[in-house]
Amino acid sequence: MKTIDINQLVRKNILALQPYSSARDEFKGDAAIFLDANENPFGTLNRYPDPYQKKLKQALSELKQMPTEQIFIGNGSDEVIDLVYRIFCEPGKDKALTFSPTYGIYEVSANINDVPLIKIPLTAEFQPDLNLLEPQLHDQHLKVIFICSPNNPTGNNFDHIETILQQFDGIVVVDEAYIDFSERASLINLVAQYNNLIVSQTFSKARGLAAARVGVAFANEAIITWMNKVKPPYNVSALNQEAALDALKQSTTYDTQKKTLLEEREKMVVALKRIPLIKKVYPSAANFLLAEVSDANKIYAALTNKKIVVRNRHSVIQNCLRITVGTPEENQQLIQELQSLQA
Numbered sequence: 297m298k299t300i301d302i303n304q305l306v307r308k309n310i311l312a313l314q315p316y317s318s319a320r321d322e323f324k325g326d327a328a329i330f331l332d333a334n335e336n337p338f339g340t341l342n343r344y345p346d347p348y349q350k351k352l353k354q355a356l357s358e359l360k361q362m363p364t365e366q367i368f369i370g371n372g373s374d375e376v377i378d379l380v381y382r383i384f385c386e387p388g389k390d391k392a393l394t395f396s397p398t399y400g401i402y403e404v405s406a407n408i409n410d411v412p413l414i415k416i417p418l419t420a421e422f423q424p425d426l427n428l429l430e431p432q433l434h435d436q437h438l439k440v441i442f443i444c445s446p447n448n449p450t451g452n453n454f455d456h457i458e459t460i461l462q463q464f465d466g467i468v469v470v471d472e473a474y475i476d477f478s479e480r481a482s483l484i485n486l487v488a489q490y491n492n493l494i495v496s497q498t499f500s501k502a503r504g505l506a507a508a509r510v511g512v513a514f515a516n517e518a519i520i521t522w523m524n525k526v527k528p529p530y531n532v533s534a535l536n537q538e539a540a541l542d543a544l545k546q547s548t549t550y551d552t553q554k555k556t557l558l559e560e561r562e563k564m565v566v567a568l569k570r571i572p573l574i575k576k577v578y579p580s581a582a583n584f585l586l587a588e589v590s591d592a593n594k595i596y597a598a599l600t601n602k603k604i605v606v607r608n609r610h611s612v613i614q615n616c617l618r619i620t621v622g623t624p625e626e627n628q629q630l631i632q633e634l635q636s637l638q639a
């Protein structure tokens with residue numbers, strides 16, 4: 297059980313912030329005539345959306361067994377990441393930390409917010425290195441640790457997350473964009489035990505809504521309240537809220553697509569391992585595979601010539617390609633192309 301004073305971690309200007317109060321904030325009852333928000337009275341998308349996405353949160357609350365007050369909805373998880381920097385990190389002074397290689401947005405967002413990011417290299421097994429982390433935990437300017445599990449681009453689940461939560465009294469963000477594809481349980485149950493934990497998930501991967509931009513954060517109510525104060529008032533459009541609600545109702549589609557993708561992932565592992573130019577296929581708990589090849593730049597270019605695009609990760613892990621699991625037909629074509637290339 298951890299009960300950190302969250303306000304003590306919040307930037308001074310944010311603590312003092314008088315948040316914007318929208319028309320929809322100030323009037324919450326049922327009315328027949330809305331003349332309060334300068335909207336055009338005609339049309340179907342003419343009204344501002346619910347700034348707190350109550351219907352969507354209600355549905356998520358039932359699905360995840362989490363009170364609505366502990367749920368934040370963002371314009372993609374990228375908004376959640378940016379808000380964490382803006383709420384907790386004093387530009388040019390406070391620091392954040394992550395285990396690299398990992399999702400690139402933590403670093404871009406750190407740079408945008410002028411927050412130095414400490415990057416601790418993963419161990420050879422792609423795990424967080426607690427020995428390298430330990431000395432950093434004494435840095436009083438370290439405010440946030442970003443942990444991506446399953447990790448992008450390595451594809452594996454991270455160990456030691458709870459140890460890090462026990463040892464660190466700043467904010468710990470666990471990015472679970474790929475948790476649906478993992479056999480490990482989500483850490484959202486730990487939110488009740490660690491009030492400095494933010495678990496972020498997304499509708500962009502297993503839920504199939506990357507175009508809609510809907511990210512979710514689960515955390516202690518104090519943190520969610522700060523996120524609500526700092527976000528743009530209407531950060532998730534009505535269309536996106538609808539799309540997300542609809543996706544939650546399509547639970548059979550979700551289940552069957554997930555099952556197909558997991559089966560395809562395992563088929564691809566077997567097929568890829570038979571191809572001579574593939575040197576190694578790392579185990580994956582996500583909907584992609586990290587593969588070491590003979591020459592990543594060359595193979596990436598050859599695939600592009602065949603109109604197949606994978607992610608070249610050579611710059612972060614030598615000669616590695618990250619391959620998303622596609623439809624059975626797409627995967628089959630990729631395998632055929634790779635078989636036809638010279639090692």
Ligand SMILES: *Cc1c(COP(=O)(O)O)cnc(C)c1O
Nearest residue numbers: 372373374399448473498500511
């Ligand atoms: C794809 C991905 C996301 C999704 O971000 P959205 O802004 O929700 O689309 C988040 N985190 C990681 C690690 C990802 O790979």
